[in-house]
Amino acid sequence: MPRKPNNSRQTRALLAAFLEQAQMWRHGYDLSKETGLKSGTLYPLLMRLSEQGLLESRWQEPERSGLPPRHVYRLTATGLTLAREQELEAVAAERTGALA
Amino acid sequence: MNAAPSRFRRWAVALARHAAWVLPSAPSSWAQAMRHELDYIADDRAALCWAFGCTLASYKARLMRWPRLSPRVPWRHLATSGALMLLIGLALQEHAASQTEPPRPAFDKTPCDPADVSPEIRARRCDPCGAKIAAEVIDHPAQGPDTSCVDRTAPTPPVPKRQ
Numbered sequence: 001m002p003r004k005p006n007n008s009r010q011t012r013a014l015l016a017a018f019l020e021q022a023q024m025w026r027h028g029y030d031l032s033k034e035t036g037l038k039s040g041t042l043y044p045l046l047m048r049l050s051e052q053g054l055l056e057s058r059w060q061e062p063e064r065s066g067l068p069p070r071h072v073y074r075l076t077a078t079g080l081t082l083a084r085e086q087e088l089e090a091v092a093a094e095r096t097g098a099l100a
Numbered sequence: 101m102n103a104a105p106s107r108f109r110r111w112a113v114a115l116a117r118h119a120a121w122v123l124p125s126a127p128s129s130w131a132q133a134m135r136h137e138l139d140y141i142a143d144d145r146a147a148l149c150w151a152f153g154c155t156l157a158s159y160k161a162r163l164m165r166w167p168r169l170s171p172r173v174p175w176r177h178l179a180t181s182g183a184l185m186l187l188i189g190l191a192l193q194e195h196a197a198s199q200t201e202p203p204r205p206a207f208d209k210t211p212c213d214p215a216d217v218s219p220e221i222r223a224r225r226c227d228p229c230g231a232k233i234a235a236e237v238i239d240h241p242a243q244g245p246d247t248s249c250v251d252r253t254a255p256t257p258p259v260p261k262r263q
Contacts, residue, residue, distance in 0.1 A: 028133065038149070039134065039137075039149075039150045039152075039153030039154050039157060040154070042153075043130065043133075044164075046130075047130055047161060067139055069136060070137065071129070071130075071132070071133030071136065
């Protein structure tokens with residue numbers, strides 16, 4: 001049976017982190033600290049989700065001078081739907097596990 | 101206060117540059133994003149770890165964009181090739197093991213069945229046939245050599261002339 005796409009533990013953790021502050025733009029390093037994902041895992045995931053149209057990104061101007069602009073990310077409407085579905089699935093799975 | 105970047109920071113910057121170089125041209129904004137993020141990490145060692153991860157991410161992205169390297173196909177091909185090579189190796193080994201017995205002499209299996217000889221003489225001659233045939237040739241040279249069960253490729257002994 002083929003594996004469901006975007007269903008790995010790391011992807012689910014990332015989508016859950018985005019879902020917590022769905023309307024906010026998030027930085028890579030903040031996401032790394034929140035999810036515990038290293039940059040070697042985080043950036044391939046961000047690239048893939050962005051290619052699939054689940055994430056949107058833009059450059060944010062720095063708050064302090066002398067620093068470079070930062071790349072920031074946010075879920076698209078499709079990404080938001082997927083993240084919510086996965087959250088519901090996770091809750092259902094937890095309930096099933098608790099009952100069993 | 102020492103404003104010079106530490107050794108870890110310099111390594112981190114070098115790694116981030118390498119990551120940007122590894123990434124193909126299309127997603128170069130990602131390399132820039134990773135590189136810029138480095139400047140927001142205060143701890144130098146954490147920055148080095150971050151840059152190392154970015155380099156790995158760049159290599160992953162580079163491999164994924166290589167047309168013949170999709171994530172699953174190469175492993176399937178490699179596994180199939182490995183299994184085939186193993187099977188061929190085992191077959192060759194078995195074949196080689198069966199070849200270790202030395203070849204038997206050609207006359208060993210030669211049927212000893214002279215046509216115009218009575219059954220008694222045939223039994224006496226042919227069990228065993230090699231040495232007795234030679235003795236008979238010497239005892240009765242007039243009959244000529246019976247070459248029905250000797251190696252035909254071997255040179256025949258000279259027949260003495262009749263007086």
